[in-house]
Amino acid sequence: QVQLVESGGGLVQAGGSLRLSCAASGLTDRIERAAWFRQVPGKEREFVARIGWRTAVAYHIDAVKARFTISRDLAKKTITLQMNNLKPEDTAVYYCAVSDIFTSDYADAKVYRYWGQGTQVTISS
Numbered sequence: 353q354v355q356l357v358e359s360g361g362g363l364v365q366a367g368g369s370l371r372l373s374c375a376a377s378g379l380t381d382r383i384e385r386a387a388w389f390r391q392v393p394g395k396e397r398e399f400v401a402r403i404g405w406r407t408a409v410a411y412h413i414d415a416v417k418a419r420f421t422i423s424r425d426l427a428k429k430t431i432t433l434q435m436n437n438l439k440p441e442d443t444a445v446y447y448c449a450v451s452d453i454f455t456s457d458y459a460d461a462k463v464y465r466y467w468g469q470g471t472q473v474t475i476s477s
Contacts, residue, residue, distance in 0.1 A: 374388075374431040384448045385402055385403065387399065387403070431450075450465070
């Protein structure tokens with residue numbers, strides 16, 4: 353089992369920045385990949401970014417590329433999402449997730465076994 357605890361959400365104006373953190377504990381040696389998803393009411397959970405746990409190879413969706421950066425710290429066992437130049441359309445509940453399997457379907461929420469509780473990010477215009 354892996355436990356994930358998120359922090360860092362909040363309310364900011366458009367153009368502002370937020371830093372989301374996710375602390376992992378438990379059987380972290382099993383983690384292959386970490387990711388951030390987001391969800392707004394009435395819509396499916398959307399993949400935002402992922403990072404290889406050992407390789408640190410990262411990928412971001414086009415909508416956030418050049419504004420968001422995913423990173424991980426193996427020593428601290430944390431996954432971070434630095435979000436800059438935030439836009440109202442970034443408003444959502446953000447979830448961190450980790451997978452203990454290696455698959456090419458990194459954008460599919462079903463491959464991530466462990467999830468954080470979610471943190472609300474609200475961007476005002």
